[in-house]
Amino acid sequence: MDTQTIINAAYLLAAVLFITGLKGLTKPKTAVRGNKIGSTGMLVAVVVTLFDQQILHYTMIVVGLIIGATIGAVLAIKIQMTGMPQMVAIFNGFGGIASTLVAGAALLEVTGGGDNPGLQFLMASGISGLIGSITFTGSFIAFGKLQGIVTSDSVLLPGRHVVNGLLGIAAIGAIVMLVTDPSAFAVPYLAICLLAFLLGVLLTIPIGGADMPVVISLLNSYSGLAAAATGFVLSNNGLIIAGSLVGAAGLILTQIMCKAMNRSLLNVLIGGFGGEAGGAGTSADEVYEGKIKSSSAEEIAMVLEDTQRVVFVPGYGMAVAQAQHGVKQLANLLEKQGTEVLYAIHPVAGRMPGHMNVLLAEADVPYEQLIDMDDINPMFAETDVAIVIGANDVVNPVAKTDPKSPIAGMPILDVGEARTVVVIKRSLSPGFAGIPNPLFAADNTLMFFADAKAALQDMVAALKETVDA
Amino acid sequence: MDTQTIINAAYLLAAVLFITGLKGLTKPKTAVRGNKIGSTGMLVAVVVTLFDQQILHYTMIVVGLIIGATIGAVLAIKIQMTGMPQMVAIFNGFGGIASTLVAGAALLEVTGGGDNPGLQFLMASGISGLIGSITFTGSFIAFGKLQGIVTSDSVLLPGRHVVNGLLGIAAIGAIVMLVTDPSAFAVPYLAICLLAFLLGVLLTIPIGGADMPVVISLLNSYSGLAAAATGFVLSNNGLIIAGSLVGAAGLILTQIMCKAMNRSLLNVLIGGFGGEAGGAGTSADEVYEGKIKSSSAEEIAMVLEDTQRVVFVPGYGMAVAQAQHGVKQLANLLEKQGTEVLYAIHPVAGRMPGHMNVLLAEADVPYEQLIDMDDINPMFAETDVAIVIGANDVVNPVAKTDPKSPIAGMPILDVGEARTVVVIKRSLSPGFAGIPNPLFAADNTLMFFADAKAALQDMVAALKETVDA
Amino acid sequence: MSQPFILSLTIFVLAVYVGFEVITKVPPTLHTPLMSGANAISGITIVGALLSTGLGLSVLTTALGLAALIFATINVVGGFMVTHRMLGMFQKKG
Amino acid sequence: MSQPFILSLTIFVLAVYVGFEVITKVPPTLHTPLMSGANAISGITIVGALLSTGLGLSVLTTALGLAALIFATINVVGGFMVTHRMLGMFQKKG
């Protein structure tokens, strides 16, 4: 067996490990193992590549690996939980630019040497440069939006579709130039990259901050495709298989995420959602006028006394206020007085999937008390008090009643079924979808207008007093 | 582009069509289209192969295609609905033997010419011969069992595991011989085929007739693998992709079928199920003693008069008796008197998936009246009379109550919930699983002991009289 | 005609994965037609039979090839047709 | 080193199918870790970067390769590690 056969066999093994790893990552029980299997696949692919007889200089490689691994490890360890989506965006951008650089290097070496490397090589280089560069800047805009460096509003430039169209056509033109006259490869390749950098920015900027997880997932699919294109440049099956695998899997994941948010991918990409407030549907005044019962920590503490079951319903506001520790304190008090405490987890509460799970886990809430939407909904009817903490859209009954509302059809938590509903938020402002919420005006709802963290502290203090009294 | 590229591109297209076709076949809405897409893929593969420049003689090819297509078409058109599983078995056997013959021909040509064609070629030929031949005889035994030519009982020869093991070892030995001394290829290859013929028979004969659909599905997976092995012999990607695709898909389908019957694949392959009666669990006497209420057509006709809803529950006995037309006649009468008539379809009623659907469709029962198990079960509570026609295991409540019974855990039709249950069968003999059925002894059950076809004719006559009277 | 074994193996492994994943849930009514349709596809060996028959090799090879071709064609043509008939019956509307 | 384009394409198409089919249902909690894990795998371009860096080509090529290698390694190492941390948090038992 020659080296090439062994290398290709190792790539096949790596591919099998990647597939198994990805599959594992889709199930809670096997997720940790799946990630390990995936990283083993990468190790196999890297190690076997180092055995390539053509590799002459190991110094540079060792330098590169050490620098990269150190930076990667430090970033991964230092990052706060809530910053993780941003981190993924950055990593993804790096992957994209790496593909662009590799394709550029190959182009420089082969074409610069005066050979005409053929259509496959040139096309693939151009595509790798294009997709890799879009991924790079797009990911950094996504990072900036999530980090608050770039405005997370949806920025809708006038005529942007025309501009994007022209840029796209120019980029394709540059690829054609590259293919037809490979000897002057530098100019078209740089042009492709620059145009793609611009496109990456312009395509991402109109999308609202809250949609960023979807965008990152899509860009992740792109960086897989860029790697696959680089594989066509190098005729390397490892890159082709792993790249296309992730490209396809990322696209499916993107769709799954859109579906969980009750959006279409097109709708996300066109942007403009999450920027403006309200608009269609009934106005806030109509919904709320004269029906809001504002309450206080003391009053709520009295309601909470001697309850059988209390369900906390966390949302984005809890994350903003970092109120999870307060929630846990209140829960401890309630449990001490014999109340069963549960947490209702809506799949898209917060601003990233699993947002609530992460925060509550941080506050040491037992895993068994986190109940998924489908399981908790039938339980609300036997719940004394549902405490909604900075959640809005995920408890908005309009999703069921008004087919024209932007959240129409989204499954919601049926908190209204509970005997009493307590809603903690700072005002009557709408949530992510920008629409009023009739729940706040319901007969059995008490509003507690305050920052969630402060509100919970007050409630803890008040409940202590009530119990002691 | 050279011919080989075009051919490989066409194979890729064919593969995509096969994948799309298979996917389509898994959903009722797209199944017909899926089958057409799959056959288009085959057309593409065949046509492009004819363009292979190496092909010199078209006469033989045309002769072969015409003969094969004619036989295939005639068989497919002539066969009765209930004979279809047998037909699939035969077709499958033909596919297996074709792979064996192609590998043999390749071996004859290349090795007979004095060349040593290398390990991959020889190994693949041996495997193709082995699997193809097992598929051939195994499929014919399956055909024979379903057709009633071979006893459908589970035939358990003493020491069969040892014999099978020895045959398997001998076959592997023959493959090793083939690989080590390819010049004398004829003897080991014939030995492989003969041993595999024997194995195919011996592996299939212990399996009861009712398990044949599963066996055919498994053999179908084998014939895919044989085709893939032949692909390795010829280095033909069309064969490799399509063969391995079907090999894998067939295996998954086999498992799905086992699961629907609440069996494990191992359990099916070891055989011995469906042959002997009873054994474990409570004896028939204990269950039935003194509790059986035998009834007559006239009595049942009276019960059926003035009912709101009657549900027919067909099973294997209806198929044996070909009683579907009688059922439809009775249903017509009932509907004329204003009774709602529904049919409860259990997923494994009968002896092949969809068995009941086919028979009832043949008798022109409206599709909307066939209700799946999960949907009909809650409706039994509001059913006046459930008429069980030659069904047994699928209405046996023991599946829920006795965890040691062979059908433990199988979901059943809850006919016992109906006000009155009428069971039509010839005796108190058990069904496929060989166990007694407490339903027959229930308070609200009337037994009507007769051949299903005759029983229904009597009931139709009796109901007419009752109504006229 | 020959391609490196490892490439054939790569293609084989990927196709096996596709086969495993492509079929997930199948309603029982479709078990038999799906089996039958898959069976027809496994008649792809017809391609090999065409080559054995048509390459103008020795008489014995051609004869084996012709036999294989007939069998494989029966499998393919009969398989797709019987699947089509089955589907027609299973889904027949009253 | 080069293999026929059509073989690369065959492998590409099959891998895309596997990618499409392998992910079907994912509980929302796992969306972010799965995205992150897939992102780490897309760092496979590290293999290309290793080749560009190590083949002893011109200085400019090697420099481009080194830059690519650093970026890709960050993606791979950081990606798998952050996924691991995330999973640890998401599934932490009280």
Ligand SMILES: NC(=O)c1ccc[n+]([C@@H]2O[C@H](COP(=O)([O-])OP(=O)(O)OC[C@H]3O[C@@H](n4cnc5c(N)ncnc54)[C@H](OP(=O)(O)O)[C@@H]3O)[C@@H](O)[C@H]2O)c1
């Ligand atoms: N999870 C994901 O992956 C994801 C990703 C993208 C988008 N989304 C979308 O995000 C929404 C999530 O719903 P949600 O119910 O969690 O949140 P939401 O509908 O966005 O509502 C959050 C509420 O929290 C309140 N709030 C903000 N800061 C607060 C603070 N410091 N203290 C107390 N309350 C505060 C706000 O009201 P005040 O201003 O009155 O306080 C706001 O109404 C859904 O529409 C979902 O589709 C989710």
Ligand SMILES: NC(=O)c1ccc[n+]([C@@H]2O[C@H](COP(=O)([O-])OP(=O)(O)OC[C@H]3O[C@@H](n4cnc5c(N)ncnc54)[C@H](OP(=O)(O)O)[C@@H]3O)[C@@H](O)[C@H]2O)c1
């Ligand atoms: N659907 C599939 O794909 C498939 C495949 C393999 C195995 N199976 C198995 O087959 C069984 C199917 O259950 P099932 O309830 O349909 O059938 P069953 O349990 O096998 O019972 C059939 C009953 O029909 C009666 N019968 C036979 N001939 C009759 C006639 N001429 N007239 C009236 N009755 C007659 C028999 O009783 P008498 O002798 O007293 O008349 C027998 O008890 C399950 O155990 C299933 O797991 C199904």
